[in-house]
Amino acid sequence: MNKAESLQVADHLELCGYQATNVLQEANLIVLNTCVVRQSAEGKVLGMLGYLKGMKSQKPDLSVLVTGCFVDSDIKQLEKRFPHVDLFFKPSDYVELFNWAEKKAIAVLENTAYTPPGRRVTASAFIPIVQGCNNFCSYCIVPYRRGGERSRPLDEIVCEVTGLVAHGTKEVILLGQNVNSYGHDLPTPSNLTELLTALNDMAGLARIRFLTNHPKDMSQQLVQTIASLDKVCRHINLPLQAGNDDVLKAMRRGYTAEQYRQLVHDIRRYIPDVALSTDVIVGFPDESDDQFKQTLTVIKEIRFDTVHVAAYSPRSGTIAARDYEDNIPPDVKKDRLNKVEEIQAKMSADINSRLTGKTVEVLVEGKKGGKWYGRTQSNKLVFFESANDCLGRLIDVTIVKTSPWALQA
């Protein structure tokens, strides 16, 4: 979501006459898109704000804008705390950004013959479909910073994707904090099943992805729809968070470990070749060794393709920060995190090794270290060499070497 919003910020600024630079020191305008999902992320934001303060003292005409989840409802307080920031605007509040940038842009446009481009077109495009979240998982800051769920009308999304596909986009990644609740709040209610079906019919579009799901909201109907639509990628991210029911309850996740297992069973029944990824939090308050072991058991049983693991970090204002003491020592959290990563690396290595010798289709996203890279339908990262210009193309390659994290072809 943050990547998608950064690109939208860039698009809005280009419309106002700005051009991007890769060199921070060259910039006249810096927009810091922030994440505060964990304390370490918030620490980075504060560090960067300090750095930019120094930069601005050397270059007084530099403008600094801040958006993302660091921007809470008390903007006045933020302005007092960080007077060197020219504008704080809430995530995806592009009206605020546009108003600010438009005033500045008048001067830019008067001095250049610059032609503003439209929305940038990439082979794979992020499409936010629902903003905010109604769930209030006890550890999560997102609903407080991004507000309740707001879905975009289905027609508007189809129209945006049609425009992108006409200019060369081949894959869309539909985004939401919980894409499974897409559409319920629209004047004419809709759902993800309808949206996927509408997009699947679009000529020229090759792949559809969506992130992320909530196990309590993922319906049988959706699973069957994914199975029946040829363009919907066989990759599902299904956050587990914990494998113990008491921990899940304290997290306010709304499902038990058994219900999660059953859902995975159903998904695999309808989509046997599905690749599954998940998110796990270790060291939630009061999590005992035994409770943590139950998380490991679920991970081993299910055999995910990928596990994203994070150590619990209290976020001020959340239910967990209010009701529980952060009582798992940092070294225990680290140890649990390492255990998950260790076990998962072995499983990912094993799952990926089975692809050796297989031919897979890759959507090429770019070049790194002299090699082209892209992703398979199942979201595996693949590197390969070619003298041709492969950017944005769907190419069949044969896997020759694998690791837990990437494939060589």
Ligand code: SF4
């Ligand atoms: S569903 Fe996701 S975004 Fe919403 S509160 Fe829970 S963890 Fe946060």
